[in-house]
Amino acid sequence: MPLRGPLKSAARGKRCSLKVAGFRASAVSAGIKKKGALDMALILSDVPATVAGLFTTNVLKAAPVLLDMERAAGGTASGIIINSGNANACTGSKGMRDASATAALAEKVLGLKKGTMLVASTGVIGLPLPMDKIKAAIPRLASALDERGFCDLSEAILTTDAFTKTVLVKKKIDGVMVSILGVAKGAGMINPDMATMLAFFMTDAALTKAPLRSALKVACRTSFNSIMVDNDTSTNDTVLIMANGRCGVALKRGTEQYREFCSLLDEAARRLGKMIVKDGEGASRFIEILVTGAATDNEAHQAARTIAGSYLVKTAFFGADPNWGRVAAALGRAGVKMSESSLDISFNGVVVAAGGLDTGAEREAARVMKRKNVLLQVDLNMGSGSATFWTTDMTYDYVKINSAYRT
């Protein structure tokens, strides 16, 4: 019973309700993926937007990541051109030339200033981009731009994903409705510090570079940096936010309005983060790990992350086995302050270990672990640090998807 069914798409074309003022999008099939699937997409702001980005911590960064890091540092961008099916990673100097050429052609076709387009790629590592297909697709992307194009875009950026991941949040700030639209992809190679994921946020609020970057960084901490499917860190992880100011609200750091915007962005990012985990490759259960009583919040995060990364914990979740010893063993190598005799562990509210000792509740715990959603609570009883982390179980399907990805 995998969580993932056949590909579910958002409503397409005119029925698409994902709109934010001053942004348009489009998607086409360029022939990079097989079978005519959508594989290229374009986002355009009608006016130059403030931009901020967060990128993979992997030393091997894909060409589009290197290009975007440089361009996002400038603080302004007009749009993003995206392809799926090929990551343009480990492609050397040709990869850098291809990323630049893709941006340059989009800028030319759209009549934009040079250096204002960002680029994102996701898919197989190590193969050169099929530039002939990409070049042929760009004019078609430009002419298909539409304010209702984000549903198509949300499908075009997927790789092994089983469903599209979108969020639209709105809030009245200073009497004016502010919108944040988020679109993401990701299902494997999901690890904190960004994984094989792309996420794009578009908002009609007005922010300058530094507060926009700060808001994005904070939002990522409790969303994309608190999820794990496997332990791998991708070469392509990119989160971008564009703010075009079209709704007329200008947000300055330190104000109540800015804080409201930040919490709206937190919510959007958390919702997308959870969707990525629910789409985790082969997942049959969604696991929320709540660690409390750690010495610090950072230690709680580290403890939760270590549990989430344990193959043995994840296979036990698949088998609905309340094997709390595996959780304890993972905590013991997490590098956090802990003591066996003060460790409490529960699964969906059923306490299986108290003060480091088995409570004899195995049968009851096994029953509640059969649910699709399992809450694993760990209290270290060392301090007041806490953290939440989301992960999946480890299943036959995970192995199947990843052993047969290219073959």
Add this chain to the structure above:
Amino acid sequence: MPLRGPLKSAARGKRCSLKVAGFRASAVSAGIKKKGALDMALILSDVPATVAGLFTTNVLKAAPVLLDMERAAGGTASGIIINSGNANACTGSKGMRDASATAALAEKVLGLKKGTMLVASTGVIGLPLPMDKIKAAIPRLASALDERGFCDLSEAILTTDAFTKTVLVKKKIDGVMVSILGVAKGAGMINPDMATMLAFFMTDAALTKAPLRSALKVACRTSFNSIMVDNDTSTNDTVLIMANGRCGVALKRGTEQYREFCSLLDEAARRLGKMIVKDGEGASRFIEILVTGAATDNEAHQAARTIAGSYLVKTAFFGADPNWGRVAAALGRAGVKMSESSLDISFNGVVVAAGGLDTGAEREAARVMKRKNVLLQVDLNMGSGSATFWTTDMTYDYVKINSAYRT
């Protein structure tokens, strides 16, 4: 096609050829495991032996580990009493009392001085030891002691293992034949810094405490600390060596004879380490990872270990997919000095990436990756550091074994 077949045992009883002067062993079924399997074992040296041990780095250490750490520090021991089926880990103060009581009863029955027996346990975490069964078994273990008992012992210490793991190496040192007998168990929770493994070495050479400990530490580095099945570190990992001096050769640090002994112990440990990986839970392939050209040997070890711990690399090996991008992505998060443009990768001698670029040898590489043994060579071209690491692929059977372990 798993590497593991049905349980293979060494020749039992009188046909057992695993002998080393002055050591006897025995094994019985105490009823801890199901179906009357052997689950308790005893090793005894006829004279008090010099002892050295290495133990899990997990903060949560099982009761027998805590007991042995204290006793091995003393430098002398007469024997080891071992149970499988229950790890006596996360069992609190009762666990400590049970470990001490097990040792004490063995000492009494064998007429030994108090504090001279070591204890080892492996199996499920979090459940109390069935002390009634253990107490009843100890007199039977004592009366079954035999110089040909190590074959039975090698079976009694197993948990999820599919075959027994033994090694007997001999070498003439100073004109006298020195023997080292090694027995190990381990198949899952295998990670450097010791995993769910037990290994016991018995030698008839004479060494004092410090050089014995030093020889053991070096031997573990290129054996038990260079293998990985999964990322988990057990609470019970224990490697012990006992030297009883019965062959008459005394080995002093700094001598040629001592170096010969060390290299003999290295060989014994490496052979057991490889057996543990070949018995890796669910493994269908044995992977040797050779990293060269690292800035230092430590960085090479770290790089190899990171590759070995990647779910995505391990599933690709299962699928015989020469997806070198996953290897590169793992290297990129390994925290070692590297550069994309100087990275060379090959599978069983077929170069798939040279200077960080794909060589187009995918089809040929896929063919040679279908073998049971795959050599992954990575040259970072940064320096002269190198390391070898052994691991398994990640298969359906790994998930099956670990999701259904207790149910």
